[in-house]
Amino acid sequence: MNLKSATLQAIDEVITHYPSKRSATLPLLHLIQEDVGYIPEDAIPWIAAKLEIQPINVYEVVTFYPMFRRKPIGRRHIKVCRTLSCALLGGYKTCAAFEQEFNTHRGEVSPDGEVTIDFVECLASCGTAPVVLIDDDLHEKVDGAKAKQLSDQIKQEAATRR
Amino acid sequence: MPAPAQRRLIFAHIDEPGYTNDLACYLRHGGYEVLKKAVTRKPEELIDEVKKSGLRGRGGAGFPCGVKWGLVDRKSGKPIYLIVNADESEPGTFKDRYIMHQDPHQLIEGTMISCFANNVKQAYIYIRGEMPHGARILEKAIAEARAANFVGPNILGTSYSCEIFVHRGAGAYICGEETGLIESLEGKRANPRIKPPYFPAVLGLYQCPTIVNNVETLCHVKYIAEHGGEAYTKIGTPGNTGTRIFCVSGHVQRPGYYEFEAGRITLGQLLNEVCGGPLPGRTFKAVIPGGSSAKIMRFGERYKGKRKVGAEMVDYDWGVEDVPMDFDSLAMIGTMGGSGGVIVMDDSVNMVEALANINAFYSHESCGQCTPCREGALWMKKITTRMVHGHARPEDAALLKSVADQIPGRTICAFGEACSWPTQSFIAKFGDEFKQYPEAKKTAKPADAPALI
Ligand SMILES: Cc1cc2nc3c(=O)[nH]c(=O)nc-3n(C[C@H](O)[C@H](O)[C@H](O)COP(=O)(O)O)c2cc1C
Numbered sequence: 001m002n003l004k005s006a007t008l009q010a011i012d013e014v015i016t017h018y019p020s021k022r023s024a025t026l027p028l029l030h031l032i033q034e035d036v037g038y039i040p041e042d043a044i045p046w047i048a049a050k051l052e053i054q055p056i057n058v059y060e061v062v063t064f065y066p067m068f069r070r071k072p073i074g075r076r077h078i079k080v081c082r083t084l085s086c087a088l089l090g091g092y093k094t095c096a097a098f099e100q101e102f103n104t105h106r107g108e109v110s111p112d113g114e115v116t117i118d119f120v121e122c123l124a125s126c127g128t129a130p131v132v133l134i135d136d137d138l139h140e141k142v143d144g145a146k147a148k149q150l151s152d153q154i155k156q157e158a159a160t161r162r
Numbered sequence: 163m164p165a166p167a168q169r170r171l172i173f174a175h176i177d178e179p180g181y182t183n184d185l186a187c188y189l190r191h192g193g194y195e196v197l198k199k200a201v202t203r204k205p206e207e208l209i210d211e212v213k214k215s216g217l218r219g220r221g222g223a224g225f226p227c228g229v230k231w232g233l234v235d236r237k238s239g240k241p242i243y244l245i246v247n248a249d250e251s252e253p254g255t256f257k258d259r260y261i262m263h264q265d266p267h268q269l270i271e272g273t274m275i276s277c278f279a280n281n282v283k284q285a286y287i288y289i290r291g292e293m294p295h296g297a298r299i300l301e302k303a304i305a306e307a308r309a310a311n312f313v314g315p316n317i318l319g320t321s322y323s324c325e326i327f328v329h330r331g332a333g334a335y336i337c338g339e340e341t342g343l344i345e346s347l348e349g350k351r352a353n354p355r356i357k358p359p360y361f362p363a364v365l366g367l368y369q370c371p372t373i374v375n376n377v378e379t380l381c382h383v384k385y386i387a388e389h390g391g392e393a394y395t396k397i398g399t400p401g402n403t404g405t406r407i408f409c410v411s412g413h414v415q416r417p418g419y420y421e422f423e424a425g426r427i428t429l430g431q432l433l434n435e436v437c438g439g440p441l442p443g444r445t446f447k448a449v450i451p452g453g454s455s456a457k458i459m460r461f462g463e464r465y466k467g468k469r470k471v472g473a474e475m476v477d478y479d480w481g482v483e484d485v486p487m488d489f490d491s492l493a494m495i496g497t498m499g500g501s502g503g504v505i506v507m508d509d510s511v512n513m514v515e516a517l518a519n520i521n522a523f524y525s526h527e528s529c530g531q532c533t534p535c536r537e538g539a540l541w542m543k544k545i546t547t548r549m550v551h552g553h554a555r556p557e558d559a560a561l562l563k564s565v566a567d568q569i570p571g572r573t574i575c576a577f578g579e580a581c582s583w584p585t586q587s588f589i590a591k592f593g594d595e596f597k598q599y600p601e602a603k604k605t606a607k608p609a610d611a612p613a614l615i
């Protein structure tokens with residue numbers, strides 16, 4: 001695990017927010033995942049040493065919280081809301097549209113490596129359903145047509161990068 | 163009767179053209195004036211104002227805020243913490259999002275007033291992991307407030323100091339439950355703690371007295387500190403003071419957030435007038451009035467009984483449309499106002515499928531500590547999913563009910579109730595649909611019926 005110096009700095013800073021170092025477990029996992037893209041195996045003993053806790057204390061946290069992943073994913077992470085208000089307005093269709101666009105299934109990396117599509121639970125934007133979170137950005141009222149448009153954008157960015 | 167006009171106390175500036183989330187804009191609108199006055203008063207006076215106001219928590223349980231503050235152990239000599247519950251994850255709820263993204267300083271001012279009133283030196287805002295922009299906006303706003311001496315050491319030249327940090331969750335719903343949240347903030351799995359003895363007011367964060375309040379609740383505190391507890395009781399109805407923000411989603415013409423005086427608008431006015439009624443060609447079938455765990459209401463059913471109006475007991479006989487939107491009226495008819503999330507379903511929805519969707523949520527989100535909750539939520543999901551995707555059996559309704567009935571009251575936290583109420587109420591009100599589901603599955607569905615599971 002080779003962390004950027006900015007990440008290391010942010011790690012040292014965030015630990016000062018808490019009277020108990022262990023509280024920084026989630027912030028450290030976020031910072032490492034943002035830097036590396038996932039939580040690599042050696043991050044667990046590293047965080048444990050940094051926070052003066054046992055590796056099991058970190059491991060049990062990584063496995064509990066859905067946002068932490070143990071493996072690399074596609075370049076973009078498409079999270080489609082699955083919960084009732086979104087489903088009532090076509091969230092399942094939206095998800096299928098993304099899957100078709102990238103020729104992949106939920107939970108897998110698309111063959112071109114560009115995306116990973118996942119279902120997630122209510123994103124607290126039910127009034128603009130169906131909603132989709134692509135990396136950090138929320139997209140609202142994503143019907144089939146808008147899913148196609150967002151997919152085209154991602155594909156275009158991929159093409160210009162190559 | 164026409165619906166009353168909205169009364170925007172908390173959402174006064176939400177979606178206002180030109181209103182931005184930076185400090186300069188907030189100050190132009192009178193920002194931090196209330197904090198400036200508050201720090202010149204006695205903290206006990208501020209607590210008294212909140213007690214007088216009758217403010218009830220907006221996170222779901224509707225617990226009186228002043229009473230909660232009164233329970234804090236102030237003699238232990240330990241520091242007192244305040245945690246802002248910004249986990250907003252009860253399905254159907256989307257109000258705190260807009261406060262944090264569009265008006266973060268309102269939350270920070272409310273938080274600082276609450277901290278001052280309770281002699282809190284350290285506050286944390288626990289924001290759900292799926293709002294990375296929200297976390298950044300709050301961090302920037304706190305930095306601005308710190309630079310202007312509204313947060314940090316010697317606030318506004320007084321001897322009072324208080325720091326706020328933002329802490330991000332990571333996708334687990336149970337972090338919204340206050341003791342699960344505390345465990346999570348301590349860097350652990352969000353396994354809720356058993357009460358007694360772990361009442362946050364006594365043994366909370368780091369085993370110190372801790373106040374956990376919802377984002378919206380703390381914004382109301384700011385309003386109360388400004389106008390006084392007495393004035394606040396004039397808004398809304400007795401026992402249900404102030405305003406409520408209703409988050410309406412699902413099958414209505416105009417979904418969205420609407421702020422009204424509590425108890426002064428009926429569900430019918432909200433859905434038909436404010437939200438424009440059902441989608442073209444559709445009729446309302448059911449509504450969940452307070453977040454996905456609230457018990458469902460079936461259009462056409464009636465609620466009868468006696469209720470207190472002033473000093474007298476009067477008969478009431480309400481249809482779904484007649485129910486006033488406040489904590490007590492909704493509790494009286496067997497459901498709850500909860501977090502204000504109103505989820506509407508029209509006649510295109512099959513209730514077995516809607517329940518299967520909800521059950522998938524709860525089974526995914528159980529923390530797994532208590533057997534009745536972990537296993538029960540999973541079984542309810544498995545049964546409803548099998549009904550939809552495999553073989554539905556006529557006895558499934560009874561089976562579901564028996565599983566649901568074995569959960570509440572036998573678990574560490576209120577998630578046990580939250581996960582069983584949907585199944586219990588769907589079966590009680592739409593039992594016919596569950597019994598007929600094996601038959602219904604054989605006939606083709608309307609082409610535009612959404613897939614729910
Ligand atoms: C399963 C469960 C989930 C909860 N989720 C939230 C939530 O997302 N946001 C929230 O403010 N309160 C949530 N609560 C309520 C909190 O436990 C707590 O009562 C609330 O934050 C107190 O603040 P208030 O008194 O200001 O409402 C949840 C409770 C339970 C049992």
Ligand code: SF4
Nearest residue numbers: 529531532535573575
């Ligand atoms: S009721 Fe469910 S969510 Fe709550 S502590 Fe028990 S297992 Fe966890």
Ligand code: FES
Nearest residue numbers: 081086123125126
């Ligand atoms: S159900 Fe999708 S955002 Fe709430």
